[in-house]
Amino acid sequence: MIPDFNDTIAGIATAPGEAGISIIRISGEKAISIAGQIFKSKRHHSISDIKDRTLTYGWIEIDNTSVDEVLLCIMKKPHSFTVEDVVEVHCHGGSFITNRILNAVLNRGARLANAGEFTQRAFLNGRIDLTQAEATNDMIKAQSDLNLNMVVNQLKGKLYEKISTIKEEVSWILSLVNAGIDFPEEDTVFSNINQIRDRIRTIEHELKRLIHSADTGIKIREGYKIVLAGKPNVGKSKILNGLLEESRSIVNQAPGTTRDTIEESCSIHGIPASLIDTAGIHETGDEVEREGIERAFVAIKKADLILWVIDLANPSFTIELADIVDISNIPILLVLNKRDLVNSSSITIPDQWQNNDQIVISALKEEDIDHLRKKIFDFISGRKGRLVEETMLTNIRQKLSAQNALETLYKAKESLESGIGEELLAIDLTQMLSALGEIVGETTPDDMLNKIFEEFCIGK
Numbered sequence: 001m002i003p004d005f006n007d008t009i010a011g012i013a014t015a016p017g018e019a020g021i022s023i024i025r026i027s028g029e030k031a032i033s034i035a036g037q038i039f040k041s042k043r044h045h046s047i048s049d050i051k052d053r054t055l056t057y058g059w060i061e062i063d064n065t066s067v068d069e070v071l072l073c074i075m076k077k078p079h080s081f082t083v084e085d086v087v088e089v090h091c092h093g094g095s096f097i098t099n100r101i102l103n104a105v106l107n108r109g110a111r112l113a114n115a116g117e118f119t120q121r122a123f124l125n126g127r128i129d130l131t132q133a134e135a136t137n138d139m140i141k142a143q144s145d146l147n148l149n150m151v152v153n154q155l156k157g158k159l160y161e162k163i164s165t166i167k168e169e170v171s172w173i174l175s176l177v178n179a180g181i182d183f184p185e186e187d188t189v190f191s192n193i194n195q196i197r198d199r200i201r202t203i204e205h206e207l208k209r210l211i212h213s214a215d216t217g218i219k220i221r222e223g224y225k226i227v228l229a230g231k232p233n234v235g236k237s238k239i240l241n242g243l244l245e246e247s248r249s250i251v252n253q254a255p256g257t258t259r260d261t262i263e264e265s266c267s268i269h270g271i272p273a274s275l276i277d278t279a280g281i282h283e284t285g286d287e288v289e290r291e292g293i294e295r296a297f298v299a300i301k302k303a304d305l306i307l308w309v310i311d312l313a314n315p316s317f318t319i320e321l322a323d324i325v326d327i328s329n330i331p332i333l334l335v336l337n338k339r340d341l342v343n344s345s346s347i348t349i350p351d352q353w354q355n356n357d358q359i360v361i362s363a364l365k366e367e368d369i370d371h372l373r374k375k376i377f378d379f380i381s382g383r384k385g386r387l388v389e390e391t392m393l394t395n396i397r398q399k400l401s402a403q404n405a406l407e408t409l410y411k412a413k414e415s416l417e418s419g420i421g422e423e424l425l426a427i428d429l430t431q432m433l434s435a436l437g438e439i440v441g442e443t444t445p446d447d448m449l450n451k452i453f454e455e456f457c458i459g460k
Contacts, residue, residue: 005121008034010105011113012098013459019093024102025459026087026110027118032074034108035087038062038101039072052076060091062104068097082118083125116456120449123441129160130441130452134395137456138221143265144272147220153390159398160440162391166206167436169199173412174429180422189422200413207406210391214399217392219304223265223272224380227299230309231316232280235337235363239309240264240277242369261295269377276303305379306332312360313341317350333379334358335372340365397448398439405435 008028014021026034036047041058050056055071071090080086091101106112114120116137123133135154142148153159173196180188189196228236244266262277276299279292300306306327310317315336334353340362349358359375361368393399412428415421437443 005117005124008110009113009117009121010034010102010110011118011459012102013088013118014093014098016095017093018095021090022093022098023459024089024091024098024105025113025118026089026105027080027082027084027113027121028110029085030109031085031087032076034105034110035072035074035089037108038104039070039089047074050074053079055090060089060101060104062100067100067104068092070101081127082121083127084121113458114453115458116453116460117458119456119460120453123449129157130444130449131159131163131394131398131439132157133441134452136460138394140457140460143223144220144267144270146270147272150217150220150392150394153392154394158390159392159394162206162210163436163440166203167433169203170429170433170436173199174426174433177422177426177429181426189416189425193416196416200409200416204406204409207402207409210393211399211402211406213389213391214393214396214402217394218396218399220272221394223274224268224304225274225276225299225302226268226305226307226376227276227278227303228307228309229278229281229296229300231311234280234309234311236277236280236307236309237262238363239307239335239337239361239369239372240275242363242366243268243275243373261292261299263299268373268380271377271380273376300327300330303330305376306330307335307376308332309335309337312336312338312347315347317353331379332356333375336360337363339368393439397452401435401438404438405432408432408435 006029008026008030010024010026013023013025032047038060039047039058040061041047041050041056045056050072053073053075055073057071058069060067060070068091070092073088073090075081075086075088077083077085089101091097119128119133119136122128123130128136131154135151138151139148139155142151176188176192176196228240230236240262244264261279264275266273266275278296278299279289281293281296334349334356336347336358339360357375357379359372361372363369393402408428408431412425412432415425415428434443441449
């Protein structure tokens, strides 16, 4: 159950630790009166006289003792993020000072906010829809320009507008069906059947496009999983360090140096990615090495792209995974490394590898790493078309609801063409509206809403 939001909440809106400033945010009916108990304006203004949405200089005083020199901002309802009275105290950024002020606010009648509760109130009060609420959290976590561009479009309400347009089309059909039920003698559905079919085709096209966009949207949001795999001592760790432009993974000539998966986030020409270095895959009696290889198999199963690294100085083109991991549907880029040690033109690539993308590099050469980075970018962008559109689904929750809506549309089409009755067609269309409403939060179950907002930080 979603709690009653008639009380006043408070929380720290800035990250923990020492900084130039911290912000304590208060929202609710008592926000202004609570702030008035501890804030003293430099010009001795009453808090009720402070101008809306401006910064006012003064002091926080607790038990007649000055605690900190601050700026205070009042945002009166409904012109605030939560559509409630909101007060922000901008204090110095020490943890002790910040918590001292927060505790003073809590002691005067506010409650400590739950994770994401400020955004949840904005959603429940109609300030934003659920996709915009999710976008506020995604913006905090954005790790690339591409990710930020996608989030901004969603924050502007582009996805909400698209879902609303589709819902209007469904509602138009449903209104005709309901009219046919109420006035059967007029045969409303049959007389408009061609228009209904046209609109169903339009809805189907838009839903399929949205569902197709989800795979790209999710990867842009979470990052493409790029796994470096191969035998021991082929240069995987050196390649990882080169792509990251830092020494993150230990490099040593001894086989088996990497005993565990190492995962690092980076941006490949603006595309967020997770680079995962894995233990060299080979037969071994070492228990620790075996565990590392098992973890490599787990990472490979989840990969969006495998960089299979081959040592040109000691080439082996055998992938010893057939009985352990099915990689038939995982794209592979063959990375032929250590070209500085051999004449790469003399290496014969087996026929079974000829259809795979290939690149010859030396991990020691910066320009070769740049070529590899460009190859990875071309691989991802070339298979995804236009990477960011104005309306994209960005998480699995949205995708599942859209798929549910599409499946219900297929049932509605079947009901329409079979002529089994307007009542069943009306049920299908109503269920479809409910599935679409889940995307933007209109019909989303309370337990799912709570789970979504629990992923937010407390002050957001």
